[in-house]
Amino acid sequence: MKRLAIFLCLTALTFSLFSQTEEAPTVSADRPGMSTGPDVTPFLKVVWETGFESTLTGNHTITLPTTMIRFGVTRFAELRLEYDGTLAERYKKKWEYEVCPLVFGTKVKVFEGYKWVPKISLMANLSIPLTRAQLQDTHVAPSLHLLFQNDITDWFNIGYDVGAEWDGVTAIPATFLGVCLGFSITDNLGAFVESYNYFTKYSMKDTEVECNLDFGFSYTVHPRVQLDLYSAFNCQNPKSFNCIGLGVAWLIN
Numbered sequence: 001m002k003r004l005a006i007f008l009c010l011t012a013l014t015f016s017l018f019s020q021t022e023e024a025p026t027v028s029a030d031r032p033g034m035s036t037g038p039d040v041t042p043f044l045k046v047v048w049e050t051g052f053e054s055t056l057t058g059n060h061t062i063t064l065p066t067t068m069i070r071f072g073v074t075r076f077a078e079l080r081l082e083y084d085g086t087l088a089e090r091y092k093k094k095w096e097y098e099v100c101p102l103v104f105g106t107k108v109k110v111f112e113g114y115k116w117v118p119k120i121s122l123m124a125n126l127s128i129p130l131t132r133a134q135l136q137d138t139h140v141a142p143s144l145h146l147l148f149q150n151d152i153t154d155w156f157n158i159g160y161d162v163g164a165e166w167d168g169v170t171a172i173p174a175t176f177l178g179v180c181l182g183f184s185i186t187d188n189l190g191a192f193v194e195s196y197n198y199f200t201k202y203s204m205k206d207t208e209v210e211c212n213l214d215f216g217f218s219y220t221v222h223p224r225v226q227l228d229l230y231s232a233f234n235c236q237n238p239k240s241f242n243c244i245g246l247g248v249a250w251l252i253n
Helices: 002-021 132-137
Strands: 046-055 061-072 077-089 095-099 102-111 119-128 141-151 156-165 174-184 189-201 207-222 225-234 242-251
Antiparallel strands (some): 077 095, 102 119, 141 156
16 A cells, blocks of 8 residues: 555656646637738637727728637648628728638648748638628639748847739739748737738739738737737728738637
């Protein structure tokens, strides 16, 4: 009995030490910003990201909600489901709610990163029309992105997002290029500034270019909960697009 008691005490001590050294999962959000980071949701965990965005110029629209659910299916891959609804101001101050296409996708970690070699992930999405009008005007629209991130210091990182996106109307994809600078101001407060751009080449002499800039802050109120506030505008013509948004990311379990 004495030996059994000693064995049980050692076993309990081992599990206690293991539980103390094992790090609890923390939220790693894909918001705010248009570029996507390479981190994936932990295995069998769920991240819920939601918020709203309001345009300040041009045709007034409110995106409410902008929602994404991410589920870790393996230790290196996640499934993603995204839905946006838009409240738009129409003629004579009338407001109409528009249901945006449903976006279903996945993100797969390719490389964890080592020294100056960045973290690398692959993200693939499929935009699926929901309403009758969307089914008439658009088709299923895929997108494919390569995601990179270099952790320069413990408080500064650079993210790169390069991809091709189809709009479901034409067969010509737009090339997406995003560069995001991330800063840790304190253990809980972070900031970012980002350039995200679209290039659509219709012919050898006809290329449409759209350049945008956004910036903002994130605040971790709990290891599983992050709040954010951001603003974005069009660099070529700020009066054509200027918006502000806020949101929350929550690692549910």
